[in-house]
Structures are given as structure tokens and as C-alpha cells.
Amino acid sequence: MGGEKKVTPWNFYYCPYILRTGEVCNQRCYNPKGCKVYRDSRQVACKESGCKEMTRSKYDYCDTHAKKHRLKEHYHQKKLAKQADGPKEIPLK
Ligand SMILES: [Zn+2]
Ligand SMILES: [Zn+2]
Numbered sequence: 001m002g003g004e005k006k007v008t009p010w011n012f013y014y015c016p017y018i019l020r021t022g023e024v025c026n027q028r029c030y031n032p033k034g035c036k037v038y039r040d041s042r043q044v045a046c047k048e049s050g051c052k053e054m055t056r057s058k059y060d061y062c063d064t065h066a067k068k069h070r071l072k073e074h075y076h077q078k079k080l081a082k083q084a085d086g087p088k089e090i091p092l093k
Pocket of ligand 2: 047048051053064065
């Protein structure tokens with residue numbers, strides 16, 4: 001048994017973060033999620049089919065589509081509110 005030093009293999013990744021310019025950051029980093037500049041930026045592709053825009057919005061849609069879907073959501077909520085205006089049930093207690 002020797003006092004060997006434990007060698008941690010130096011694995012690095014290339015940052016997959018896509019910049020606003022459409023280029024990949026591609027910097028070497030220790031984290032598969034990306035370099036420390038972008039690691040914490042949650043970034044997903046727009047959920048709209050056919051749209052390849054990357055987004056950081058919590059809606060998972062790019063700005064253009066997020067607007068569209070937010071509007072839809074708003075409309076939906078209004079509709080639900082209307083439905084709730086029906087005959088009221090007496091809450092059980
Ligand atoms: Zn990066
Ligand atoms: Zn989109």
C-alpha cells in the first residue's frame with residue numbers, strides 16, 4: 001500500500017448554453033450543465049412545435065409564443081371564472 005494520491009480524472013464538458021446570437025457558448029466547464037456563467041440560467045427550447053427558439057421564460061416558450069400562450073391562459077381563466085358563477089353549492093361543513 002502506498003500513499004498514492006487520488007487522482008480525480010479531469011472531466012470537462014463543453015457548455016451547451018446557446019447565446020442570444022444563436023451560437024453555442026462552448027466553453028470548457030466542469031459541469032455538464034454549462035460554464036459557471038450560464039449554469040444557473042435555466043434554458044429550454046420553446047415548446048411550440050417547429051419553433052427552435054431557446055428561452056429562459058418560465059412558460060417554456062420563447063417571447064413570441066409566451067405572449068400567445070399567456071393570452072390564451074388568461075382567456076381560459078376568464079372562462080373558468082364564468083363557469084364558477086353557476087348555481088352555488090352550499091359548502092359542507
Ligand atoms: Zn458557457
Ligand atoms: Zn417559440
